[in-house]
Amino acid sequence: MSSVLQAIRSRDVRSLDINPNHWYVIGRSSEVKNQPVQVTLWKQAIVVYRDRNGEIQALEDRCPHRQVKLSHGKIIGDQLECAYHGWRFNNQGECSGVPYLADNQKLPSCKIKVYPVKEQDGFIWLFPGDVETQNFASPNFASLQQQPMGVPEWNHLNYIATVSIIKCQAHYSYLIENLMDMYHGHLHLNYQAWAEAALENIKEDDNRVDVLYTAQSYYKIDKIWSISQLFFPALRRLHPEPLNVSYIYPHWMSTLGSDFKIYCLLCPINETETKAYLIHFTSLNAFWRLHKLPVWFRRFLKNSLFGSAQKLLDGLVVQDVKMIEEEQIAYLENPQRKNYELNKALVSVQRLMKNKVEKMEE
Ligand code: FES
Ligand SMILES: [Fe+2]
Numbered sequence: 001m002s003s004v005l006q007a008i009r010s011r012d013v014r015s016l017d018i019n020p021n022h023w024y025v026i027g028r029s030s031e032v033k034n035q036p037v038q039v040t041l042w043k044q045a046i047v048v049y050r051d052r053n054g055e056i057q058a059l060e061d062r063c064p065h066r067q068v069k070l071s072h073g074k075i076i077g078d079q080l081e082c083a084y085h086g087w088r089f090n091n092q093g094e095c096s097g098v099p100y101l102a103d104n105q106k107l108p109s110c111k112i113k114v115y116p117v118k119e120q121d122g123f124i125w126l127f128p129g130d131v132e133t134q135n136f137a138s139p140n141f142a143s144l145q146q147q148p149m150g151v152p153e154w155n156h157l158n159y160i161a162t163v164s165i166i167k168c169q170a171h172y173s174y175l176i177e178n179l180m181d182m183y184h185g186h187l188h189l190n191y192q193a194w195a196e197a198a199l200e201n202i203k204e205d206d207n208r209v210d211v212l213y214t215a216q217s218y219y220k221i222d223k224i225w226s227i228s229q230l231f232f233p234a235l236r237r238l239h240p241e242p243l244n245v246s247y248i249y250p251h252w253m254s255t256l257g258s259d260f261k262i263y264c265l266l267c268p269i270n271e272t273e274t275k276a277y278l279i280h281f282t283s284l285n286a287f288w289r290l291h292k293l294p295v296w297f298r299r300f301l302k303n304s305l306f307g308s309a310q311k312l313l314d315g316l317v318v319q320d321v322k323m324i325e326e327e328q329i330a331y332l333e334n335p336q337r338k339n340y341e342l343n344k345a346l347v348s349v350q351r352l353m354k355n356k357v358e359k360m361e362e
Contacts, residue, residue: 012335013171013173013350013353013354014171014173014174014271014328014331014335015171015271016171016173016353016354016357017042017357017360018042018172018250018268018356018357019249019250019356019357019359019360020042020127020128020129020130020360021127021129021140021143021144021360022127022129022143022249022250023118023125023126023127023146023147023148023149024041024042024125024126024127024128024250024265024266024267024268025123025124025125025126025148025251025265025266025267025276025277026039026041026046026048026058026117026124026125026126026267027039027048027123027124027267028122028123028124028163028277029056029119029122029123029124030122031124032048032049032050032056032124033050034050034075035049035074035075036048036049036070036071036072036073036074036075036080037049037071038061038069038071039267040269040270041126041128041267041268041269042128042268042269042270043269043270044060044128045060045061045062045069045071046058046059046060046061046115046126047059047060047061047069047070047071047080048117048124049075049080050075051075051077051078051091052077052078056117056118056119056124057080057091057114057117058114058115058116058117058126059080059089059091059093059112059113059114059115060093060112060113060114060115062112063082063084063087063089064095064108064110064111064112065082065084065085065087065108065110066084066085068082068083068084070082070089070112072084076088078090078091079091079096079097085098085099085100086098086099087099089112091114092111092114093111093112093113093114094109094110094111095107095108095109095110095111115127115128116131116144118148120147120148120150120151121150121151121152121154121155122151122154122155123151123154123265123277125148127143127144129143129144131144149248149251149253149265151263151265151279153261153281154279157284157295157298157299157302158283158284158285158291159261159281159282159283159284159302160281160282160284160302160305160306160308160309161279161280161281161306161307162279162280162281162282162306162307162308162309162310162312162313163277163278163279163280163307163313164277164278164280164310164313164314164317165275165276165277165278166264166274166275166276166277166278166317166320166321167273167274167275167321168273168274168321168324168325168328169272169273169325169328170272170273170274170324170325170327170328171268171271171272171274171328171331172250172266172268172274172276173349173350173353174274174324174327174328175264175266175274175276175320175324176247176252176266176349176353177346177349177350178320178323178324179245179247179252179254179264180209180211180245180247180252180345180346180349181343181345181346182194182197182199182211182213182215182243182245183197183343184320184323185197185215187319187320187323188315188316188319191312191315191316191319192218193218193312193316194215194216194217194218194241194243194256195215195216195218195238196214196215196216197213197214197215197243198213198214198215199211199212199213199343199344199345200212200213200214202344202345202348204348204351204352206355207248207249207352208246208247208248208249208352209246209247209345209348209349209352210244210245210246211244211245211246211345211348212242212243212244213242213243213244213245214240214242214243215240215241215242215243215256216238216239216240216241217238217239217240217241217243217256217257217259217260218237218238219256219259219260220237220239220259241256241257241259242255242256242257243255243256245345247349247352249352249353249356250266250268250356251263251264251265251266252264252266258283258285258286259282259283259286260280260281260282260283261280261281261283262278262279262280262281263277263278263279264276264277264278264279265277265279272328272332278313278317280309280312280313282305282308282309
């Protein structure tokens with residue numbers, strides 16, 4: 001084994017880089033309107049805006065003239081205008097106008113980085129990998145051609161969505177391990193999310209880790225009024241349901257029986273800060289009568305019930321973030337201290353994270 005590889009193998013997962021050759025989520029579609037928006041994805045400052053057709057564009061958030069942030073500027077048609085001296089940039093990252101350019105001067109040939117970006121299922125997905133888009137043989141190009149993971153339930157009429165934003169001062173590995181370790185239902189007992197998880201099976205390949213737990217769920221969504229279980233604990237009854245959790249690099253997805261599906265879409269900011277979007281779906285699949293109603297009514301119902309699990313979801317996030325941030329603090333105080341982990345799923349998850357970074361550096 002080369003010494004570089006050896007160094008990576010022994011590298012601490014808490015200071016691990018990301019593999020940038022994947023689609024990450026930098027925001028919700030609704031967060032980008034008619035002003036440039038500044039986002040950070042793994043230490044890269046990015047400005048996101050909509051051009052005159054409403055198409056999302058993403059550029060490096062840096063004016064090449066004096067290195068200030070382009071996100072302080074304005075959108076003029078299809079161009080982004082810097083706040084300082086009014087230089088303009090097109091969606092190729094090229095300078096397309098300088099307001100005081102003399103007749104005998106040429107436009108500067110400066111160019112800033114352009115990011116592949118897509119809007120899909122209510123979210124903005126960005127590919128931070130360094131892609132030479134003309135190089136079809138490059139493995140990065142192949143990853144770029146893959147579609148973002150997506151959230152197919154987002155527009156589906158049978159699913160009611162709730163979104164909660166996770167902002168935690170911790171490395172992304174702590175968040176993923178929290179999401180994959182269903183033994184932490186203990187922390188959420190007052191929210192009655194799930195109980196008695198027991199690991200049944202782990203499957204892993206180069207891109208994902210799928211873990212099956214058996215568990216008890218408090219919720220059964222089989223009548224239209226069952227949704228009120230989200231608000232009234234007295235209506236909940238424990239019953240067994242399979243609990244699947246998957247780390248589909250770099251995101252996470254889970255199902256509890258057939259009533260609930262949850263996604264966590266990641267935007268790692270740096271080694272000690274992570275943003276993520278948690279999306280909870282309650283399924284209306286069991287109500288076949290509902291499916292016969294006109295589409296406009298079903299859409300109205302879906303939109304009216306949007307956010308119905310907000311209190312539950314936000315409550316779970318606060319509890320999780322507190323634990324995750326404490327883990328990070330303890331790690332920074334003493335990086336050598338070892339954990340005593342019993343859950344094999346976390347070994348698989350750490351292996352995938354490390355392999356993803358190692359492959360990139362081979
Ligand atoms: S710094 Fe942007 S135009 Fe001068
Ligand atoms: Fe949790």
